[in-house]
Amino acid sequence: MRSLLGTATLAALAAPALPSPASWGPVRTALTPAVCTPALSGLSDRPHVALTFDDGPDRRSTPLFLRTLDRLGVRATFFVLGRHLADHGLVGEMAAAGHEVGVHGWDHRPASLHGPRRLRDDVARTRDLVEDATGRPVQWHRPPYGVITGASTWAAGQAGLRTVLWSAWGRDWERRATPSTVVALVEQQLEPGGTVLLHDSDRTSAPGSWRTTLRAVEQLVPQWLDRGLAVGPLADHWGGYDTRRSSLSTTSA
Known part of the structure; x- marks a missing residue:
């Protein structure tokens, strides 16, 4: 079964208009360690949790996440939408606080x-805006909804970015989500070496959902640290980077 689905995944990645099965949570988690890069599964062999947030930056909510993460003593990776980058100052604040900023796309439409x-063009101009605001090269691209197509993979590669998904999420965008449901779902899925997907904005989620996410983060991070797991951005999740954009070296961080 795995070999059949693996073939389907690779075929979808090669087809410009066909979404990949890698965008479907359980299928992605089962398949990508075997048939794709570790980044697609979000899985590392380290006792580390990569904490990631999508859909910002948002002047209403993102600063509260920055303050909470600073209080907890951890850093994260924020995947931002280019259409909301008019406020370069906020993206600069994210980078100055030690957070990593990746490209989520220009808007939130599926690839x-x-x-x-x-x-x-959309991936490249979003990358350029982030680099102008942070003064740092961008390494990562996460397509909206996790929908991967051959075209999205090509576009990311043209921009010098690696596509990365996740291994655990809290469905924090849903209207019915509560801090306890988000925490329970993330913990149910998360293994050491996993990548967690959450959202620091409600622009594409239920109104006010970011408040639920923020309260869940306040519970999740201490739990992970108490279990001896390091928590940080994707830059710390796999090997260290060499000086070429988007290339992973074999050095341990």
Whole structure:
């Protein structure tokens, strides 16, 4: 079964308009360690949790996440949308606080609704805005909804970025989500070496959902630290980076 689904995954990655099964949570977790790069599964062999947030930056909510993470003594990776980067100051604050900033896309439409050139241009201009604001090279791309197509993979590669997904999420965007449901779902899915997907904005989620996420983070991070897990950005999740954009070296961090 795994070999059949693995073939389907690779075929989808090669087809410009077809979403990959890697965007479907359980299938992605089961398949990608075997058929794709570790980044697609979000899994590392380290006792480390990569904490990631999508859909910002948002002047209403993102600063509260920055303050909470600072109080907890951890850093994270924020995947941002280019259309909301007019406030360069906030992105600069994120980087100055030690957080990593990645590209989520220009808008939140699935990659399958964009043509290859449009995707390439949107990813590249979002990357450029982030680098202008932070003064640092961008390493990562996470497509909206986790929908991977051949075109999205090509567009990320053209921008010098690696595509990364996740291994655990809290479904924190849902109207019915509560801090306890988010915590329970993340903990149910998370293994050491996992990547957690949460959201620091409610722009594409239920109104006010970021408050639920923030309270869940206040519970999750101390639990992970108490279990002896390091918590940090994707830059700490696998091997150290060499000087070439988006290339992983074999050195341990």
